[in-house]
Amino acid sequence: MKSPTKSMIVLLLASLLLAACSSEPAEPQASAAPLQPIDVAHVVRADIIDWSQFTTRLQAPQTVEVRPRVSGVIESIEFVEGAEVKQGDLLVKLDPRPYAAEVDRLTAQRDAALAALKQAQLEERRSTRLRASNAMAAEQADARVFQAQQRQAELAAMEAALQAAQLNLEFTDIRSPLNGRVSNAFIQPGNTVNANASVLTQLVSTEQVHAYFDIDERSWNAQFSDVTAATQLAVYLQLTGENDYQHMGMLDFIDNRVNFNTGTLRVRATFDVADNKLRPGAFARVRIAPQQKISSVLVPETAIGTDLKNRFVLAVNAENTLEYRQVTLGPRIGTLRVIETGLNGDDRIAVNGPARVGPGMPIEPRDVTIDTSALAQVLPETRISSELEQSVAQAR
Structure with missing residues (x-):
C-alpha cells in the first residue's frame, strides 16, 4: 500500500509539469516612437513701414543742347570733355573775323548817319531863324525840319543794325548757359556750323536730379x-x-x-x-x-509653405502639435516676411516650415531665436524733417 505522502508529491509534480507545458512566453511591451525635434520660435512683432516700390530713370532738371546762334567755322573747343562747367564759361569759339568786319562797316555807316543828322539839324535851326524874318518860304523851312527828322530815324536804324552786328560778334563765343556737366564735343574745329541747327555738345545740370x-x-x-x-x-x-x-x-x-x-x-x-x-x-x-509705422507680425521666409494657390505657416499649439495656418503675405524685409492675416503676435511657428513635418504631427520643440537684423535697415520716417535729414547724412 502506497504512502499518502508520496501520492500527494506525485500529484503536485504532475500539476507543475502540466502548467509549464501549457503556458506561452509573454510578449515584450511595445516602446513609443520618438518625437521629431523641430526648430520653433515665437513670431516677430515689430513696427514697420509699408513701403510701395517703383522703378524709374533719373532725369536732369535742365538739359541743354548747345547750338550756335550764328553760323561760322569752329576755331577752337575750349572745354574739357565730361568736365564740370559754370554758367558763362567759354565752350566753343567760332571764327569772329566776318562778324568783326561787319561791325566795323556798320560803325562807319553809323558815324556817317550821325554827321548827316548834325548837318540836317544845323540847317533846321538856320531855317527857323530865316522863317522868323520872312527870309525863307514856309514850305522850304518845313522841308528842312522833315529832313532833320529823317536823318534822326536813319541814325536810329543804323545804331540798331550795329547793335545786332555786335551781338553776332559776341555770339561767336559760345558760353555755358548753366552750371552742370558737359558731354563730348560733337563737332570738331575746322567744321562749319549753322545757326540754331548744329549741336555742338550737350549740358546737364548736376546739382539735383x-x-x-x-x-x-x-x-x-x-x-x-x-x-x-x-x-x-x-x-x-x-x-x-x-x-x-x-x-x-x-x-x-x-x-x-x-x-x-x-x-x-x-x-x-x-x-x-x-x-x-x-x-x-x-x-x-x-x-x-x-504712414509712419504699422505694428506687424513677421516670420522667416523659410517658415512659409505653398499649398496649391495658398500660402501657409505651421503653428505650434500648447500640446506641441503642428497646426495649419493659411496666411496672407505682406512686403519682404530682408529674410523676413510680413504676415498680414493668419497669425497672432504670440504664436509659435516651425521656423523651417513643412520640410520634414506636416499639420497634426506632434513634435519635440527646439527653441531658437529668429534673426531680426534686417529690421535695423528699415528707415523710421516717411516725412522730411531736420532730424531725418541729419540721420540720413550721418548714415552716408
Whole structure:
C-alpha cells in the first residue's frame, strides 16, 4: 500500500509539469516612437513701414543742347570733355573775323548817319531863324525840319543794325548757359556750323536730379489720397548695384490728372546730388510710404509653405502639435516676411516650415531665436524733417 505522502508529491509534480507545458512566453511591451525635434520660435512683432516700390530713370532738371546762334567755322573747343562747367564759361569759339568786319562797316555807316543828322539839324535851326524874318518860304523851312527828322530815324536804324552786328560778334563765343556737366564735343574745329541747327555738345545740370514714376490710381486712392506736394513725403532711392536705399529725396510734384490710357498718376521726387553718385539716365528703384509705422507680425521666409494657390505657416499649439495656418503675405524685409492675416503676435511657428513635418504631427520643440537684423535697415520716417535729414547724412 502506497504512502499518502508520496501520492500527494506525485500529484503536485504532475500539476507543475502540466502548467509549464501549457503556458506561452509573454510578449515584450511595445516602446513609443520618438518625437521629431523641430526648430520653433515665437513670431516677430515689430513696427514697420509699408513701403510701395517703383522703378524709374533719373532725369536732369535742365538739359541743354548747345547750338550756335550764328553760323561760322569752329576755331577752337575750349572745354574739357565730361568736365564740370559754370554758367558763362567759354565752350566753343567760332571764327569772329566776318562778324568783326561787319561791325566795323556798320560803325562807319553809323558815324556817317550821325554827321548827316548834325548837318540836317544845323540847317533846321538856320531855317527857323530865316522863317522868323520872312527870309525863307514856309514850305522850304518845313522841308528842312522833315529832313532833320529823317536823318534822326536813319541814325536810329543804323545804331540798331550795329547793335545786332555786335551781338553776332559776341555770339561767336559760345558760353555755358548753366552750371552742370558737359558731354563730348560733337563737332570738331575746322567744321562749319549753322545757326540754331548744329549741336555742338550737350549740358546737364548736376546739382539735383528728378525721378518721375507712375502710381496706379487704386494704390494712390487707397494710400496716398491725402498727400500733396506740400506734405514733404520722403522718397528713398536705390541705384543698380547698391544694397539699400541710401539716397533720400522729397516728393515735390503730383500731376494734375490721371492718365486715362494707363490708369496711373505721374509724380516726381527730387534728390540732391552728393559725390556725383546720381547721374541723369541711371536706372533706379524708389520707395515711399503713406504712414509712419504699422505694428506687424513677421516670420522667416523659410517658415512659409505653398499649398496649391495658398500660402501657409505651421503653428505650434500648447500640446506641441503642428497646426495649419493659411496666411496672407505682406512686403519682404530682408529674410523676413510680413504676415498680414493668419497669425497672432504670440504664436509659435516651425521656423523651417513643412520640410520634414506636416499639420497634426506632434513634435519635440527646439527653441531658437529668429534673426531680426534686417529690421535695423528699415528707415523710421516717411516725412522730411531736420532730424531725418541729419540721420540720413550721418548714415552716408
